[in-house]
Amino acid sequence: MRKPLVIGNWKMNGSQRSVGQLLDGIAGVANLDIEVAVCPPFVYLAEVAARISGSGIRLAAQTLSEHESGAYTGEVAGSMLADVGCQYVLVGHSERRRLFGETDVRVARQFERARGAGITPVLCVGEDAAERNAGATWQVLHRQLEAIADVAGWEALGKSVIAYEPVWAIGTGATASPAQVQAVQVRVRNLLGSGGGATRLLYGGSVSEANAAELFAQPDVDGVLVGGASLQAEEFMAICRLAVGGSWKPW
Numbered sequence: 565m566r567k568p569l570v571i572g573n574w575k576m577n578g579s580q581r582s583v584g585q586l587l588d589g590i591a592g593v594a595n596l597d598i599e600v601a602v603c604p605p606f607v608y609l610a611e612v613a614a615r616i617s618g619s620g621i622r623l624a625a626q627t628l629s630e631h632e633s634g635a636y637t638g639e640v641a642g643s644m645l646a647d648v649g650c651q652y653v654l655v656g657h658s659e660r661r662r663l664f665g666e667t668d669v670r671v672a673r674q675f676e677r678a679r680g681a682g683i684t685p686v687l688c689v690g691e692d693a694a695e696r697n698a699g700a701t702w703q704v705l706h707r708q709l710e711a712i713a714d715v716a717g718w719e720a721l722g723k724s725v726i727a728y729e730p731v732w733a734i735g736t737g738a739t740a741s742p743a744q745v746q747a748v749q750v751r752v753r754n755l756l757g758s759g760g761g762a763t764r765l766l767y768g769g770s771v772s773e774a775n776a777a778e779l780f781a782q783p784d785v786d787g788v789l790v791g792g793a794s795l796q797a798e799e800f801m802a803i804c805r806l807a808v809g810g811s812w813k814p815w
């Protein structure tokens with residue numbers, strides 16, 4: 565069975581004070597029979613790790629360096645993320661790809677660094693509006709997935725978490741329809757081959773309390789990657805409760 569996974573990506577938001585308040589507000593998710601992770605900004609990772617210790621909430625990072633260690637000012641290594649207790653790390657988020665020039669090749673190296681540090685990569689893939697309108701959605705996703713498989717192998721890809729995040733749905737309020745998401749997820753799972761049955765496939769892009777239930781109802785949506793709504797404790801809690809309703813998916 566694939567256990568539902570809800571990840572809150574806080575992006576570059578918050579302060580020491582607000583992070584504490586948010587964690588207090590979502591403490592109840594620990595009682596739900598799903599997996600929940602939060603991705604704070606780097607500077608708050610250690611503090612969040614201490615606060616969630618023993619709660620069942622998992623720690624995740626928003627990105628990591630493609631390098632192992634050394635003279636890379638400003639970078640954070642996978643081993644450091646493991647050292648402070650991260651179990652997951654996002655790789656290839658579209659904001660990293662578009663705003664910070666992360667290429668498929670670089671994302672593949674980051675993916676490998678995460679695995680090398682014993683952290684499960686959450687690979688983010690997705691097309692932008694122009695690519696979707698041109699009918700190139702699958703072409704883009706296939707390229708992004710294959711770039712990782714070329715370096716890490718399909719089996720390793722199947723052991724990661726894959727988040728479909730269409731760029732046009734991120735922070736726009738324009739969610740992909742459940743049918744659009746399911747159509748993509750099924751193709752991703754088929755591409756993964758025999759190992760793909762156990763892979764958790766998430767959806768991200770304007771997920772909210774209002775649309776989460778119908779997303780979780782899709783047979784190949786195993787969880788969500790939540791941006792804006794993860795900063796509101798009540799709404800994040802509500803999304804997590806709806807994930808329980810989506811139940812575990814057999815394979």
Ligand code: 13P
Nearest residue numbers: 573734735769770791792
């Ligand atoms: P929003 O939920 O704010 O659209 O962000 C999605 C996202 O980018 C999560 O990684």
